[in-house]
Amino acid sequence: MRQTSYLASKTAYFDELYSLSKTSEEAEGITILKRQQVFTKASSKQTQKRKRGSEIKLVDEKDRIFRNQTFFYIPNDDVAKIRRLQIAKAQNYGAAWTKIFSGEVTHVIIDKDLTYQAVLTYMRSAFGIDAFPDKMVVVNVDYPMECIAFRALLNPEQTQYMVIGRRIRQLSGNSSFGAPEEIYESSQQKEPHREDADGRQTLPREDNLGEDQEQEHVSAKSSKESAGHPEVEREPSPRWEGFGDNEEFDEIIQFARETRLMPEDEGSNSRPSTAGSNEDNDYSDRERSPDRAVCRTKKRRLGLKGSFNQGAFSCMKGGKGTDGGENPNDEIIKDFMKMAAYYERTKDQWRNMSYRKGITALRRQTTKITTYEQAIQLPSIGDSLASKIEERHLNGRLAKLDYTNMDPRDIILQKFTKVYGVGSSQADKWINQGHKTLEDLTANVRLTTNQKIGIAHYDDFNTRISRSEMDQLAEIVKKAVNHLDPEVEVTIGGSFRRGALTSGDIDFMLTKANTTSASELLPFLHALVTHLTDTSFLVAALAVPRLGSDSGSKWHGACVLPASAVWRRIDLLLVPASEWGAALIYFTGDDIFNRSLRLLASKKGMRLNQRGLYEDCMRGPGRAKMTEGRFIEGLSERGIFARLGVPWRAPEERILN
Known part of the structure; x- marks a missing residue:
């Protein structure tokens, strides 16, 4: 009877608020809160059973980052499983959870499905306030979880912690984050999306149409720095569990993974992600407006089949990326390069390409890009990349990059894939078998000859070659070529030809006038390899074309300078004159x-x-x-x-x- 009476009284209360609401947005806010705070009470017995495992377990004093902080949640109950876990985790790290809204509240934590206008409607009805005090931090539920992950109070004004419909801009002031300024935005005014770093198909800007919708579908060879690492189709790996020494951090990451896509309990208005989605729902993503999807669809219909804008292609603009660190956006460029490398290792072609396009756009800028508004105007920069650029400027780091750097599986994956002759598929298998170190591989795995060489000279092959050392290597090869056949031309390709200061290996391209097939040059290649081996310049053959066969045109192996013990990877490529350009x-x-x-x-x-x-x-x-x-x-x-x-x-x- 008490439960029936409680439901009746609360339902009547919200019905009265609903009848008094003046806008559809206010009605929406009350409806959401009604569902989450009233109807979930119907399963109170089941709720009580769930709460038994949610007692507070305080962490060490030094790790209580929320000490002296008071959290007020909206909705402010722990009926839903996800919210109960979130509240308990915050309390474990020192936060006080209050059910009474007052001036003692330091942080207002808002469900990600609620718009800011709906929240204000609720606060006006329930507490008679029209705005939150300036000193009160208003964020979504991702904020406390990321603070726990990094053991620090992060900047709450980063875009990934925004409540839908509210933008925060840092103003000048003496406070650590500055006084917040609230700006309400209409989704109709926002520009439709383009392709994002997190894999979402978004609308390209007019000056970038043509290439970016289809470029990723082009089959491309791997970069020369990854030569010699054969790949096969990657098998799906199981959920990663238990690697690493930081059990508390592992627990946080596991909790975030499990709850990120989890629907709330009965009566909740939370929406689970669409089944089969490939989206990487990382913390920095914000909700996408349905209006943007409509605009995107309309824009696609406007395109004429078979037409394209040649001026929008990257090759038409060119680029001048350097290793000199002279670009004003060098810091974010380096972070984006690390993210691109991470997605390349995990075989995520779309995100890898999106980050690399973002790098290209940033390298073309002559001024430093620091805000979301500046970044979103650039070609190939979508919502997520723009948010990350602003986050990097405000916080001095990228949360997503910090996460990837601490991913224990990726740390081991990086080590294994740097072994010559090992691709990500093979590395995945070894990790799944429980191997963690190179010593594990040497002792317990049946390795190929090339893989044994890769482990024995692991540091040599993974140390970049300076330009001066490459000049010395080039001088030896050119003298040998000229000695054997002065008519053969030698050119160094790869990043060396692009002017890079360092390179992962060295590529020699060999050609001769009037040749039309690489097989015509195979006898010369055999003579050159024999000569360089006899003089102790070449020390290992890793991939060799067969003499008298058209099966290959490249000799790949290792070389060493005189009086040096450092091995370097080297390619000798045969090119007929007819194909030289x-x-x-x-x-x-x-x-x-x-x-x-x-x-x-x-x-x-x-x-x-x-x-x-x-x-x-x-x-x-x-x-x-x-x-x-x-x-x-x-x-x-x-x-x-x-x-x-x-x-x-x-x-x-x-x-x-």
Whole structure:
């Protein structure tokens, strides 16, 4: 009877508020709170059973980051399982949870499904206030969880902690974060999204249409720095559990993973993520407005099938990325490069490409980009990347990057994939078998010859080669080539040709006038390798083409300078003269620039690869090649650029990633 009476009285109270509401948004806010605070009471017996495991377990005094902080939750109950766990976790770290709203409240923690206007409607009705005090921190439920993960009170004014419909901007002042300024935004005024770093398909800006919708579908070779690491299709790995020494941090991450997509208990208005979604729901993401999806759909319908904007292609603009750290956005660029590398290791093509496009956009800027508003105006920068740029400026770091750096599985994955001859699929298998160190592999795993060499010279192969050392290596090879056949031409490709200060390995491209097939140069390659081995320059053969066969045109191995014990990876590439220009493009890179060229060729009914440019190439569904096409250019780099209508770009202008 008491429960029935309670429900009746609370329902009547909310019905009265609903009848007095003046806007649909106010009604929405009251409806949400009504569902979450009233109807969930119907299962009180089940709730009491759940609460038995939610007692406070205070952590060590030094780790109580919420000491002297008072939290007020909206909705302010622990009926829903997720909220109960969140409140208990905050209390474990020193927070006081109050059910009475007063001036003692330091933090207002708001459910992510509630809009700020709905919250104000509720506060006005329940407590008679129209706005929160300036000193009171108003954030969504992600904030306390990330504070716990990093054992610190983070800046609450970062965009990922915003409540829907409320923007916070840092104002000048003496406080640590500045006084907040509340700005209400209409979703109709926000620009539709473009492709985001977290994999969501979003709308490109007008000046970037054409390439970014299809570029990722182009099949591309791996960068030269990853040469010799064969890959096979990755098998799905099981949920990661238990690696690492920080059990408390593991618990936080596991809790975040489990509750991030979990629907609330009965009566809640929380919405679980769509089944089968590939979204990486990390903490920095904000809710997407339905209006943006509508705009995105409309914009796509406006595009004409088969039309494209050539000026929007990256190869048309070129780039001047450097290793000198002279870019005003160098700090965020380095962080984005680490994120891109993380997604490359985890085989997430979309996020990897999105971060790399963001890097390209930032490298073209002559001023430092610090705010969301500045970043969102740049080509290839979507909502998530713009938020991360602002977060990096305000907080001095990226929470997502900190998380990836502390991911114990990724730490081991990085170590294993740096072993020569080991790809991510093989590394995954070893990790799943329980191996954690190189010593584990040496003692317990059946390794190939190349993998044994990779472990024995692990540090050598993973230390970048300076430009001065590459000059010394080049001098030895060029002297040997000239001694054996003065008509053979030698060029160093890869990042060295792009002007990089360091490189992962060294690539020598060998050609001879009037040759039309790599097999014509195989006898010379055999003689060169024999000579360099006899002089102790070449110390290991890792991949060797067979003499008299067209099965390969590259010798791959290790070399060492005289009087040095450091091994370096080296490639000797055979290129016939008829394909010299196309090979220079391919082996110079970078890979984003090359993908852009190949996609442009495809749009023009052509095909570009390391052998040449072909026209009249027919493609079927999914852009599958149906005919080889007619060879039209391969000898000259400039000739290929001209045929495609792309301005000539010197090698140092092809750095886009």
